[in-house]
Amino acid sequence: MNEAGRELISGWKANVPPYDWMTFYDFSKGIYRQSPKLRVIGDRFYLLGGDIVGTVKNASDELLVGTVVK
Amino acid sequence: MPYARIWPGLAVSGKTLIAAGGSVIFDKENPLVFKSSPAVGTSNVQALDLDNLERGWYELPPIPGTERGLFGIAAVGSRVYVFSGGYGKGYVNYGDLRGYHKDAYVLDLGKLRWRRLPDFPFRAHGIDAAPYLDRYIVLTGGMKIMHQDRSDLLPEQSPNTDSGNFEVVVFDTQLEAYRTLPSRVPPLSDERSRPGTHLRVESECPAL
Numbered sequence: 001m002n003e004a005g006r007e008l009i010s011g012w013k014a015n016v017p018p019y020d021w022m023t024f025y026d027f028s029k030g031i032y033r034q035s036p037k038l039r040v041i042g043d044r045f046y047l048l049g050g051d052i053v054g055t056v057k058n059a060s061d062e063l064l065v066g067t068v069v070k
Numbered sequence: 071m072p073y074a075r076i077w078p079g080l081a082v083s084g085k086t087l088i089a090a091g092g093s094v095i096f097d098k099e100n101p102l103v104f105k106s107s108p109a110v111g112t113s114n115v116q117a118l119d120l121d122n123l124e125r126g127w128y129e130l131p132p133i134p135g136t137e138r139g140l141f142g143i144a145a146v147g148s149r150v151y152v153f154s155g156g157y158g159k160g161y162v163n164y165g166d167l168r169g170y171h172k173d174a175y176v177l178d179l180g181k182l183r184w185r186r187l188p189d190f191p192f193r194a195h196g197i198d199a200a201p202y203l204d205r206y207i208v209l210t211g212g213m214k215i216m217h218q219d220r221s222d223l224l225p226e227q228s229p230n231t232d233s234g235n236f237e238v239v240v241f242d243t244q245l246e247a248y249r250t251l252p253s254r255v256p257p258l259s260d261e262r263s264r265p266g267t268h269l270r271v272e273s274e275c276p277a278l
Binding site: 019021025029039040066 | 077168200202208209211212213215228229230232234235236238253255256
């Protein structure tokens, strides 16, 4: 996360409750993908990208592929 | 579109695009310029028939309940399904001013009527949905909202139990029932990668 992101979140902390995931997310639970794009082609699922508030990257460049086994 | 919007849902039924919900700013003088404040959430639904572009975007019945954004939406045949999502309790989009839906609905495009479905298994924010085999809708990603949202509790009394959603939920449109697949989506890796090169093939899902 860059300095601008740290400043933004530090401003939130005083104003949000402790359950606000956008400010206080415990990344040991696993890095989430907020608003990724999911599509199915044939028997394969493609999960693309996503928004991650409060990480180094802030967004995912990952394409995840899942396969349905029949 | 009639106005700019962010965080909407978009579904495709045949050759018709259905845009629903999200946040908008209803500025009659400049409807296509979006400003984050004072944007408001909406449950409005509009459609565009690609075989009849002259008609332009036309209104469909709004999603029941309050405003809704960052929800799961998908169409199977002539039915549009909406799952969970979030809403703003005020103009400020954070903290306890952000609310979450658990309900789900289906819009029959022939009857132009919404009908309530069984609630989604949990409150979710930022999930995405995709149809599969003209029967199922697969939903994953986003946040799994687990904290209690009760007016009789102080914020300190609601533990930080929200987490990323790594579950894959399948809605069967014939049975109108949910099933959570045993195979979860792995959390995002925190390793840095070059843009466009990060592709992971994960464990196989059992047959639906």
